[in-house]
Amino acid sequence: MKKTILLLFISVSLFAQIDFNKHFHNKTLRFDFYHVGNSNSEQIIFDELIEEPIWGGRKINLVDTLNLGAYKIAIFDSNDVEIYSKGFSTLFKEWQTTEEAKKMDRAYSGAVIFPYPKEIVTLKIFTRDIKNKFKDIYSLKIDPENYFIRKGNEDEYDVEEIMKSGNSSEKYDIVFIPEGYTEDEMDKFIDDCNVLKNYLFNYAPFSELENKFNIWAVNAPSVESICDIPADDIWGNTLLNSSYYTFDSERYLMTEDYQKVCDVAANAPYDQIYILANSTKYGGGAIFNFYSLTVTNDPKFKEIFVHELGHGLAGLADEYGYDNTFEDYYPKGVEPWEKNITTLANFSSKWKKDIEANTPIPTPDDSLNLYKLGVYEGAGYVAKGVYRPTYNSIMRTLSAKEFNKPSQDAIREVVLFYSK
Numbered sequence: 001m002k003k004t005i006l007l008l009f010i011s012v013s014l015f016a017q018i019d020f021n022k023h024f025h026n027k028t029l030r031f032d033f034y035h036v037g038n039s040n041s042e043q044i045i046f047d048e049l050i051e052e053p054i055w056g057g058r059k060i061n062l063v064d065t066l067n068l069g070a071y072k073i074a075i076f077d078s079n080d081v082e083i084y085s086k087g088f089s090t091l092f093k094e095w096q097t098t099e100e101a102k103k104m105d106r107a108y109s110g111a112v113i114f115p116y117p118k119e120i121v122t123l124k125i126f127t128r129d130i131k132n133k134f135k136d137i138y139s140l141k142i143d144p145e146n147y148f149i150r151k152g153n154e155d156e157y158d159v160e161e162i163m164k165s166g167n168s169s170e171k172y173d174i175v176f177i178p179e180g181y182t183e184d185e186m187d188k189f190i191d192d193c194n195v196l197k198n199y200l201f202n203y204a205p206f207s208e209l210e211n212k213f214n215i216w217a218v219n220a221p222s223v224e225s226i227c228d229i230p231a232d233d234i235w236g237n238t239l240l241n242s243s244y245y246t247f248d249s250e251r252y253l254m255t256e257d258y259q260k261v262c263d264v265a266a267n268a269p270y271d272q273i274y275i276l277a278n279s280t281k282y283g284g285g286a287i288f289n290f291y292s293l294t295v296t297n298d299p300k301f302k303e304i305f306v307h308e309l310g311h312g313l314a315g316l317a318d319e320y321g322y323d324n325t326f327e328d329y330y331p332k333g334v335e336p337w338e339k340n341i342t343t344l345a346n347f348s349s350k351w352k353k354d355i356e357a358n359t360p361i362p363t364p365d366d367s368l369n370l371y372k373l374g375v376y377e378g379a380g381y382v383a384k385g386v387y388r389p390t391y392n393s394i395m396r397t398l399s400a401k402e403f404n405k406p407s408q409d410a411i412r413e414v415v416l417f418y419s420k
Contacts, residue, residue, distance in 0.1 A: 020059040024115035028052035035092035039101035044138035049149045056168040056269020068315040072126040088289035155263040162215040168269035175270035176217045180278035183221040205412045212419040216268035253283030286311035303398040314410040317341045319388035319396035321378035339410035351406040
């Protein structure tokens with residue numbers, strides 16, 4: 001019996017490591033779609049398939065075991081074997097939590113990328129149910145020889161190397177995209193990229209992982225240097241059409257045109273898209289494996305950059321809460337997938353093992369011990385019933401100068417998974 005179990009374990013271990021060259025070409029296939037629905041329903045609507053010349057993603061660890069994100073894309077071969085997968089979240093998912101979503105249907109553009117298959121495959125998209133378990137909501141059989149797959153990239157721009165540590169398939173690649181930088185301001189864009197690159201590696205665990213990163217910048221100018229500010233009747237002509245007041249939140253600066261973002265990003269290899277907005281008005285935002293965004297002319301722009309990267313790279317939750325707001329954001333009795341918050345439904349899966357003995361759970365607030373590990377109430381936009389690891393961190397306030405240990409562990413796990 002033991003021998004049988006051992007052989008099964010060995011076969012599963014070997015099976016789990018998918019051979020990239022057997023299944024994929026060294027280029028990208030992009031699936032564009034529209035995400036349609038309301039607060040209680042969602043649907044994926046096919047738009048088009050696009051062949052892109054660069055595959056900058058991982059070539060081992062092709063099957064995602066991180067279990068992060070509100071959604072997951074998975075590619076299956078003709079034998080229904082999963083040969084690639086990746087977790088992600090979307091702007092549509094956030095919109096579903098708004099009051100507007102209770103009153104109307106909306107459509108948001110979406111896209112996912114994966115290595116270009118050599119044979120017919122099935123693409124599936126999964127969403128999390130109320131218990132945080134993935135269930136499939138969309139399936140599409142793809143013939144890579146289909147002549148309706150659009151070739152090339154109509155948005156071609158020069159790419160500048162900000163930092164290169166090695167081959168993109170063995171590194172974590174960040175691509176910076178400019179928003180609101182005119183042709184005459186592209187030098188400023190590159191300068192801003194370098195400032196943020198240098199600042200990032202002051203933070204653990206990035207400081208210990210510097211040689212795991214490549215960073216690129218796409219020289220893609222805008223006509224004007226102003227992002228939309230609807231409440232002030234200001235409408236700029238920028239590359240990505242980003243706007244303040246996303247979901248009617250003044251400082252939430254995002255773009256709904258994700259397919260345009262992907263068009264520009266396709267000029268470089270990337271695991272993470274980061275948009276730099278040439279704006280003086282405070283703002284930004286980020287969604288896991290979607291994109292991150294920060295303004296670059298605010299005094300706190302470097303801190304905003306690091307905070308938002310925590311969301312975009314590792315799916316970290318915000319570690320602050322609001323009274324009487326988002327009270328149903330995290331269902332009672334369900335452990336959030338984000339690594340730096342807990343409802344205590346399954347706390348042993350989070351940072352419980354790292355807490356000092358005799359630490360009370362929940363842990364009383366202690367502003368004199370800002371980074372002592374505990375279980376502090378108020379996180380994920382929720383004032384009660386959701387807990388964070390420390391009294392303060394960069395995911396709670398920009399004045400903090402560090403990620404707490406659970407956040408550092410989450411970032412490290414993602415970067416090492418992508419950079420083997």
